[in-house]
Amino acid sequence: xxxxxxxxxxLERQVTRALQDQPLRRAPSTLERRVLVxxxxxxxxxxxRRGFAHWPLAxxxxxxxxxxxxxxxxxxxxxxxxxxxxxxxxSVQLPxxxxxxxxxxVAIGSVARTVPSVWVHAGIAFLAIMYVALFGIGASAYRMxxxxx
Amino acid sequence: MRAYQxxxxxxxxxxxxxxxxxxxxxQEVFLKAYENFGHLSTSSSAGGWLKTVARNLSxxxxxxxxxxxxxFTELRPKxxxxxxxxxEFALPDDVLAGVDAEVRHGLVEEALQRLPERxxxxxxxxxxxxxxxxxxAQQLDVSLAKVKTDIFRARxxxxxxxxxxxxxxxxxxxxx
Numbered sequence: 001x002x003x004x005x006x007x008x009x010x011l012e013r014q015v016t017r018a019l020q021d022q023p024l025r026r027a028p029s030t031l032e033r034r035v036l037v038x039x040x041x042x043x044x045x046x047x048x049r050r051g052f053a054h055w056p057l058a059x060x061x062x063x064x065x066x067x068x069x070x071x072x073x074x075x076x077x078x079x080x081x082x083x084x085x086x087x088x089x090x091s092v093q094l095p096x097x098x099x100x101x102x103x104x105x106v107a108i109g110s111v112a113r114t115v116p117s118v119w120v121h122a123g124i125a126f127l128a129i130m131y132v133a134l135f136g137i138g139a140s141a142y143r144m145x146x147x148x149x
Numbered sequence: 150m151r152a153y154q155x156x157x158x159x160x161x162x163x164x165x166x167x168x169x170x171x172x173x174x175x176q177e178v179f180l181k182a183y184e185n186f187g188h189l190s191t192s193s194s195a196g197g198w199l200k201t202v203a204r205n206l207s208x209x210x211x212x213x214x215x216x217x218x219x220x221f222t223e224l225r226p227k228x229x230x231x232x233x234x235x236x237e238f239a240l241p242d243d244v245l246a247g248v249d250a251e252v253r254h255g256l257v258e259e260a261l262q263r264l265p266e267r268x269x270x271x272x273x274x275x276x277x278x279x280x281x282x283x284x285x286a287q288q289l290d291v292s293l294a295k296v297k298t299d300i301f302r303a304r305x306x307x308x309x310x311x312x313x314x315x316x317x318x319x320x321x322x323x324x325x
Contacts, residue, residue, distance in 0.1 A: 008301060011301070011304045011305060011308065012304060014304075014308060015272075015276070015304040015307055015308060016276065018257055018307075018308075018311060019257065019276045019277070020276075022254055022257055022258070022277075023254055024155040024156055024158075024159040025155060025158055025159040025162050025163070025258065026155055026158075027154040027155050027157070027158035027159075027172075027175060028158070028168070028172050030172070031154055031158065031172055031175055031176065031179075032151070032154065034172070034176050035176050035179045035180065035183075038176065038180055039180065039183055042180075
């Protein structure tokens with residue numbers, strides 16, 4: 001037991017001595033150029049390819065305004081499609097290929113009008129809570145996996 | 150970058166045991182440093198930051214590769230010891246004494262790269278990264294006993310390789 005211990009200590013001493021004066025490896029001469037090329041190509045990349053936080057302020061404001069506009073148009077379109085067919089607001093005959101869309105929105109609109117608004121609000125709140133819970137579980141799982149490795 | 154590139158490359162090369170992969174990892178480290186330039190340029194611990202990132206990226210690279218490979222090949226429990234024979238090791242004190250320092254350094258690096266990954270990783274983390282056994286076990290997600298066994302076997306294998314190569318080198322250099 002003691003002889004084994006001595007042998008291990010001697011081994012550690014010799015390897016430590018062999019490794020302790022080991023100089024750093026010289027990096028390849030191509031490394032610096034590779035990094036610079038990557039940095040330059042990254043800087044030249046279009047800003048929208050980077051994260052939203054890195055966008056110019058004007059672009060971020062414009063994007064948010066455009067998003068709000070799109071949402072508004074989508075809501076208006078949905079309301080228009082959900083309007084009953086006999087309404088005077090509907091004067092355009094939709095092509096047969098997308099007529100099912102109108103039928104679907106009409107059905108959804110009819111259901112929505114009969115459902116009490118408190119149910120709608122409760123449903124939205126429930127979905128929001130579930131989304132936050134899912135996000136939290138995902139983040140916790142990610143942290144656990146990261147710690148494990 | 151010039152001040153740190155050798156350190157970053159050495160860290161990656163010794164861990165992954167492959168110069169080309171180490172260069173890729175070193176490139177990634179410096180790109181991360183560039184992204185954090187605002188913070189690092191005023192920090193006195195930039196070297197430590199770079200070393201830690203190089204080590205973590207190297208280990209991530211190894212684990213990614215290992216997971217992919219294990220799916221096809223390895224069905225053994227991760228802590229199971231290989232059925233290796235007990236090591237027989239005897240490195241004479243003066244085995245590399247007659248060898249030029251530069252040649253000796255090259256031999257050591259070569260011997261390190263020839264070690265199997267399960268031995269090289271804990272050995273490099275212990276001797277070059279100066280992590281404790283416990284920290285190595287945590288980083289590699291293995292038991293403390295396995296870390297100790299692998300480091301012992303790595304030392305033995307390294308000593309054997311050095312003894313073999315050292316004698317060869319000494320002979321080829323005309324040393325006594």
